[in-house]
Amino acid sequence: MRWSVRLGFHQSRLVIWHTAWVLDRGERGTHESSMAKVICSEAIWRVVDRSMQILGGLGITDDTIVARLFRDIRPFRIYDGPSEVHRWSIARRVLRAGTATFA
């Protein structure tokens, strides 16, 4: 399970760096920040979900920090636009621009 946690963090770092690079170039970065929001919020969610699964029943109690993280992290997939809405707007931009631009 730890390898997939690393994978999620690495993907998140790369997508954040890429978005920052696009913004540094003076571009709006709407597409990139949408992708970053979905990738990072879902990656961190998987980390907390796995952490709770590893701990079993203990993970649900207040004896560890995981239950609190679970509660705090879950809204990331909702606020600033739910993942579904970001996916919809990413798809719309891809379809509008044609596959060449976002390939």
Ligand SMILES: Cc1cc2nc3c(=O)[nH]c(=O)nc-3n(C[C@H](O)[C@H](O)[C@H](O)COP(=O)(O)OP(=O)(O)OC[C@H]3O[C@@H](n4cnc5c(N)ncnc54)[C@H](O)[C@@H]3O)c2cc1C
């Ligand atoms: C902790 C927290 C902090 C927040 N902070 C702020 C803030 O600082 N500023 C601010 O402006 N707002 C803030 N919000 C509001 C947040 O941005 C909205 O909750 C979010 O945009 C979702 O809107 P909604 O709650 O009305 O859900 P709805 O729009 O009713 O969506 C409910 C669900 O329906 C589905 N859905 C909705 N639209 C689509 C679609 N087009 N395609 C497919 N599925 C869809 C999704 O699964 C979604 O989760 C915050 C919310 C939370 C929970």
